[in-house]
Amino acid sequence: MLLIPCPHCGLREESEFTYGGPCRDLPALDGQSDAGTWSQAFHMGKNPRGPLRELWYHSSGCEAWIEVTRDTASHEIIPGGQT
């Protein structure tokens, strides 16, 4: 079981969290983007074997959505990581 660093609560057990999936940069809701742009941004990729920027929701804790960079191959959490 993972230990996930919550910026508010410190290292907490994974069972306190709900997974939110990879971080995705979705198009703004400005009425401009079409289905193709959205599909590319929402459906595709974001499945690296290695560091992944992802979201976790501290559901049984402070209820913050937090961003974590975690190596999907080793489960190592990369502090302040960006990929």
Next chain:
Amino acid sequence: MRRLPAGGLIDRSQTLHFTFDGEMMTGHPGDTLASALLAGGRHLVARSLKYHRPRGIMSAGLEEPSAMVTVRDETGSTPNLKVTEVPLREGLQVSSQNALPSLEKDRAAALGLMGKTISAGFYYKTFMWPQGAWHQRFARLIRQAAGHGKVDPSPDPALYDKRRKSCDVLVIGSGPAGLSAAVTAAQSGATVILMEQDHVLGGSLLSSDATLQGLSAQDWAEDAEEALRVLSNVTVMPRTLAFGQYDHGLVQAVETLPEGSSCQAVFWKIRAKRILLAAGAIERPLVFPGNDRPGIMLAGAVRSYIRRFAVAPGRSAVVAVADPQERADTVAALREAGISIAADLPAGARLLATQGKRHLTGLAWRDAQGRKQRTPCDLLAMSAGWMPTAHLFAQMGERLSFSDQTQSLLPPETDGPLRPIGGARAVLDSADCIADGKAAAHQAMAELEMHKHLNLSRPSPAPASAEVFAAGKGKAFVDFQNDVTRDDVALAQREGYRDVELTKRYTTLGMGSDQGKTSWTNGVLEIAALSGREAAEIGHTTYRPPYSPVSLGALVGAGTGMQMTPILRTPFHSGFEKLGCVFQTSGDWLYSRYFPQPGETMAQAIEREARAVRSSLGCVDMSTLGKIDVQGSDALEFLSRLYCNNFAAIKPGRLRYALMLREDGYVFDDGTIACLGAEHFLVTATTANAGSVWRHMQKCAQVEWPELDVSLTDVSDHWASLAIAGPNARKLLEALGPDFEASRQAFPFAAVREGQLDGLPARVFSVSFSGELSYEINVPAGFAEALLARVMERGAEWNITPYGLETLDVLRIEKGHLSVGTEIDGRRTPGDLGMGGMVSKKKDFLGRALLQRPGLQAEGREQLVGLVPEDGSTIIPYAAHLSDSELDAKGCAATIGHLTAAIESPSLGHPIALGFLRDGRNRIGDVLWAHSPVAGASVRVRVTAPCFYDPEGERLHG
């Protein structure tokens, strides 16, 4: 009797009784089943899996491959326990497994004669004719033959628990390395947990005659234990098996509690900053023909039985130990026990065969000069060397590498949280282990910044003896539990199953409940020898937890039966109980299902409840709906992005039905948005989606649109919500004494009022799921009983009828209202649900772009329709599928949709159904088939609009 008159760590003052296959036997506290059986002169305790060969006790620890038994105690019987892992207790009933009619005369031993026809993988090559024969005939025979012991079918009365703990340094194993590491870390101030699988500390020291720092090995261990006991920062956990290492410094263990405890076992999860694995090493058997007979034991086990358990496991022994020092030590131990040395085999000897039907009677071997010898004996103490117990290290995916120097798989240096020390990295000498434990503990302390760096040097792994024994030809076992021989390994190579993983799977080498503890290194060496490759190239298969089997009961703990997950009850629960409610669990909740009157069936109750709502007045619990309070200057903008319909003009005091889409344009949830103020809204989510909608809204607020000024509060549990519905609902509302005007004009449909009902603080929403005039009255949860009492009391005038989920469903089906899980099933667009017109074209919102995909906009998608029987009366079977055609001769039909709900409508007096139908809205009036092969029914149905009752919605206004 084989019990020695003196010595050992047993309490001779007490005698414990147990039975083995019905025969009464005795032992003492401190014994394991194995030592007590051996003390009683019993070696033959099992028959092997495949060939049913007689098997004895080979080891003194968890590595035991063969000696598995079924043990019955006051809680029932447990199969497949290794006699070496069971502490002796009074009254145990032990029985052998896999032998009929008895261990001594096992009929299936004849299988041994089939020899080479049932070699590795034979079952893949036959039993294929005729079709179905495998399943109908052969599989049953094979299954009966496989499987060791029998499961006790009675429920397990034992109690189990789960607990957590954390520490700076966790030490696993209490031999010289573990004790030394634990003392070092503890005395430096770290919080330390020391875990030992055995019931006493000491590990290998318990059977060692070494002198350590001027003390006997046993005294040294006792002193170390004492040093730990006086420290408050140390927790010593005997009888605790650390079975696996997991992510981020987690070690899981099962503690078996002593006899007489209320709880049988505790499953521990321990987080440690550093884990020092001092699990020792396992002795490697020799692979030679007939190496599996009872009486053939690992040399270390022989020493252990003599010194720790005061048992002489034989009278006349042959010693075949590769390492000269261990060889001398084994000879010394045998002499201590008065066992004669029939032969002390010189290195280079070739072991040819063993004799003895149910117990070893002799060994045939050839000396270095090639002379054949036959040595009568009843004990063979064998050892090819030692294998580090680095399982917990390797479980995390790190590879061990085969060392030519130690002839074993060694863990590499690592900077991970778990560090093998002592025997677990092939440091074998006790004094070296003490030094290694100390150095590793200091290293860990320095890394944790709890001590300055001392850079103590660590002893090197002990090289394997250069001397080896050779073996003759014949049935030589590599894996004793699974009856895998050297020939099987060779066959796998010949047939192309050469990768170690394939060899393992084809032969089942190392796949038994001993997880190959004694067999795997020999397997690697066999593969290497057969393929002419270096052992280091062979690699190893994945080490998987648990290190040794752990009870499922312990892993589940107390979370069984009704305690598996919590049950949520609404604030009206006890009030409804008094009204005779029948409840039903669904998902997280315990719902009010219906309220039968004496003698009523569920169907009758539903019909009565539904009529009451339609004709006068009913009340129903709506508390399970999600309720989210949304505030802030951007609250409206926030909601506007979340929901697909347009409600920009909403005014305080009003509410709107709203549809929320997923990012991909499919309908996620529906609910209402109530405007409590210019910057204050209360939105509802369906019961099923209450959690996910809340999470989704939080994500949007925190991650997607942090620029919006909005704050969210989940107030679902704060409010008890009771809907009153029916033509008399307004009269009841007025009778409840609102401090606001409740007339049709002043409080119209789709509005919200905050105020008091005769002193009860309340929010009242004029919304309707039933299609009748209806108010959802929300009061703070603590006032639920008060509200219910007043509603029942003042509603009596209109014969108020409480109703449950069943009637709620009937009423909403009559209205064609949507339900999550049936109509909103994760695959529907607003258009499919007949709500395409609601989707705003003026604003952007989550899901808009992907809703424009051609597939979601295509003509002819499945659309929600209503269905009535063509003849007006035939019941439409629920869960039917729609088709243009009759069933064909095979009972099949091409389908064009399916039902989501089917009832006999109390209000309409005939059956109705809702369903999805391809191009449904263009097919209204058509007659189709509704087929339910499960019900054996096919009914002609006419397509209608999905709203059957008051399609104009006039009744909503009262």
Next chain:
Amino acid sequence: MGYSAFSILGHALTANKHWQAAVGTPEMRTSYDVVIIGGGGHGLATAYYLAQEHGITNVAVLEAGWIGGGNTARNTTIVRSDYLLNSSFRLKDFALRLWADLSRDLNFNLMYEPRGYVDLAHSDGELEHFTLRANAMRLGGAEASILTGDALQERVPELDMASPKRFPIAGALVQEAGGVVRHDAVAWGFARKASQAGIHVFQNCPVTGIEVRGGKLQAIETPKGRIACGKALISVAGASTQVAALAGLELPLNSVNVQAFVTEPVKPALDTVVNYNAGYSYVSQTSKGEFVLGGATDGYSSFARRGSFERIEDVLARALQMFPFLSRLRLMRHWSGIADIPMDGNAILGPTPVEGLMINAGWGYAGFKATPAVGHQMAALLATGQLPELLQPFAYERFALGAEQDDAGAGPYPWLH
């Protein structure tokens, strides 16, 4: 030489010294008609059917590790076809029909045992939904029934229906043709027959590059050399994202961890495959006597083949509701596989934007049961260039077009499927 009781006897007389290798160790050519990337059950089945159905044998199967070493070796061996969506049902039902005869076709005992698959529902509403599924199966030509009460108890005598349960048992969907197949044997049986037909199977042979020019597949690169080919199939389950990326392809999927585990082996104590639907816990007993259990995914992206133990505790708690006697058995081994789960939880099958490059990915933890059907249909696609009807709903483009095949309705969140 074929496998049979006679051949076993014959070889026993010569001490088993003359068995042939089941899979050859050929020299690699510089070009093949078809290259199959991935030597798991799916890839090897595709190779077998290319030879068997289409006479195409100039084929290379490239396996990075050992044959059948991915999800073929890691699943709970259950086969069944109880799906609501017609697309899902038809492909898996076709597979179920192939399983029935496959041992003899392959001359390799795959140990298909139609012990019956029993899916437990926990409320009347859930049972209604199961009935919808059973009706879909029946109308599609498969057998399925709904059992409740005594009939269910009689069908699964080992099931504890009496004691109080957090999620009571309302009934079950039963598919008698469902059951188990010996997973390793599937890879070995297909590999042996393909190999006998002249197809080259290479183990320890990872693909290091996919050469694409002008949008067209040119060659596959391996440490053993470059292979020119006009057609290739990616069939690599957990490694799909990484292998597809070699051709510049992005896939709409996430890889998550799925766990399974076995108890110590005991004598036969359960004859059926049973699933506890509330939260998933599927239980069966292997021919070797172990109880094998599995559940849902770990629910987060992972390639670690290592999961969170809570998932196992969860599966066990549910299993004990069904079979309280399991409490005394002991966990012997637990393991994980990488499940590649697309945005709608269903497989991605067929052509890719790279001409000549086909894909078979996204089976998540549902792929084993479909093995022969996928192999059969993929072989047809590779041989004829025509996309078979059974594969059409699973097109790579369906996410852009809006034609998802979401059986669970769980939405575009792979970790929830």
